[in-house]
Amino acid sequence: MMKSKQGPILLVALIAAVTLCSLSPTQEQPKREKAKNLKVMPKNSTHEEIDSVMKEFKTALGVRCNFCHVASKDDPKKMDWASDGNKHKEIARDMMRMTNKINKKYVKVTCYTCHQGKEEPLLEPATAATR
Ligand code: HEC
Numbered sequence: 550m551m552k553s554k555q556g557p558i559l560l561v562a563l564i565a566a567v568t569l570c571s572l573s574p575t576q577e578q579p580k581r582e583k584a585k586n587l588k589v590m591p592k593n594s595t596h597e598e599i600d601s602v603m604k605e606f607k608t609a610l611g612v613r614c615n616f617c618h619v620a621s622k623d624d625p626k627k628m629d630w631a632s633d634g635n636k637h638k639e640i641a642r643d644m645m646r647m648t649n650k651i652n653k654k655y656v657k658v659t660c661y662t663c664h665q666g667k668e669e670p671l672l673e674p675a676t677a678a679t680r
């Protein structure tokens with residue numbers, strides 16, 4: 550009879566399906582280390598969130614990551630992202646606080662609104678002498 554032959558096969562398939570489903574959560578990508586030194590962004594920010602903010606900073610100021618971050622003391626080939634050893638990082642934090650305030654009280658601005666790809670925005674129109 551068909552039924553009695555298919556029964557065990559269906560059972561094996563069912564067990565396989567259940568096993569695969571219960572395995573998948575453990576097959577998640579390994580979690581990267583959590584951010585250690587966030588003072589302006591939410592402490593539980595994901596790496597994706599941090600990455601997208603950092604890329605925005607890079608473009609807005611026309612700089613590389615090392616404009617605000619220092620290399621690791623143990624391995625100069627690696628960056629120490631959590632370190633506050635670069636003074637530009639603390640300036641950037643003040644700028645983030647300021648930008649958040651402007652956004653809450655006045656209009657939507659980003660780093661790029663003022664910086665336009667430069668480290669220091671022009672405070673006045675360039676004169677013939679400074680152009
Ligand atoms: C204009 C300055 C600036 C630039 C450029 C910049 N960062 Fe940052 N970065 C910061 C600041 C400020 C913080 C801390 C934010 C806070 O306190 O909420 C930070 C935090 C981080 C953190 C979290 C570290 C931790 O554990 O606390 C990572 C990772 C990071 N940056 C990576 C990058 C990468 C990668 C780039 C280049 C694509 C980059 N940053 C470019 C200013 C900068």
Ligand code: HEC
Pocket residue numbers: 606610637638640641644645648658659660661662663664668669670672
């Ligand atoms: C309302 C305009 C404005 C916005 C918005 C703004 N900045 Fe600035 N930023 C300035 C001005 C003006 C200066 C230069 C004068 C000063 O240092 O006070 C500056 C200077 C800086 C410096 C120091 C540069 C140097 O050469 O030392 C950093 C770093 C910086 N900004 C990062 C940021 C980041 C990151 C953001 C977005 C979170 C941001 N700024 C948003 C106006 C702005």
